[in-house]
Amino acid sequence: MVMTWTARALTDEEHDVVRSNAKAAATLIEDEPPDPKRGVDLDTAWHGIHWLLTGTAYDTESHAGQAIFGGDAIGADLGHGPAHLIDPRTVKKISAALDALPASEVAARVDFDAMLDANIYPGFWDEQDVFHTWLRPRYKQLRKFYRRAARASSAVLVAIL
Numbered sequence: 001m002v003m004t005w006t007a008r009a010l011t012d013e014e015h016d017v018v019r020s021n022a023k024a025a026a027t028l029i030e031d032e033p034p035d036p037k038r039g040v041d042l043d044t045a046w047h048g049i050h051w052l053l054t055g056t057a058y059d060t061e062s063h064a065g066q067a068i069f070g071g072d073a074i075g076a077d078l079g080h081g082p083a084h085l086i087d088p089r090t091v092k093k094i095s096a097a098l099d100a101l102p103a104s105e106v107a108a109r110v111d112f113d114a115m116l117d118a119n120i121y122p123g124f125w126d127e128q129d130v131f132h133t134w135l136r137p138r139y140k141q142l143r144k145f146y147r148r149a150a151r152a153s154s155a156v157l158v159a160i161l
Helices: 012-020 024-029 046-054 088-099 103-107 112-117 130-151
Strands: 005-010 039-043 072-074 083-086 155-160
Touching: 005 012, 005 024, 005 130, 012 024, 012 155, 024 083, 024 155, 039 046, 039 130, 046 130, 083 088, 088 130, 088 155, 103 130
Parallel strands: none
Antiparallel strands: 005 039, 005 155, 072 083, 083 155
16 A cells, blocks of 8 residues: 655644644645645655654654654544644744755765665665655655745644555
């Protein structure tokens, strides 16, 4: 079963709705495809990006680590757990942390053997040029997404679908 990661920056109205009715989270996060100005879909690159940001499979101690796995669980299980809601203040901290990590610095952290040993999803880390053709472009999309959300003071809804 394929696991993809998606996120959506919420308007103030959507944020209010999600906080008062957790069931709305599923409807908002499953909006396909996400609006490119308010959403991002990392496809199956999410776990590799998280590992490059933290050096771990699931750590969320750092603000960069919260980009993928941050926030508070909200709503029903969507197949791989519930969506998570990240408050606007934390979104700004995540954005600042990602802005401090240019793609060139993230590239220096690539260790595909370690990623294979850590069982980082989806596991095809031995393919040629996977960082430059697959992870790097999605990391740049993630940075841009959080930068926009932070500028708009938006809450963010994230989920693995």
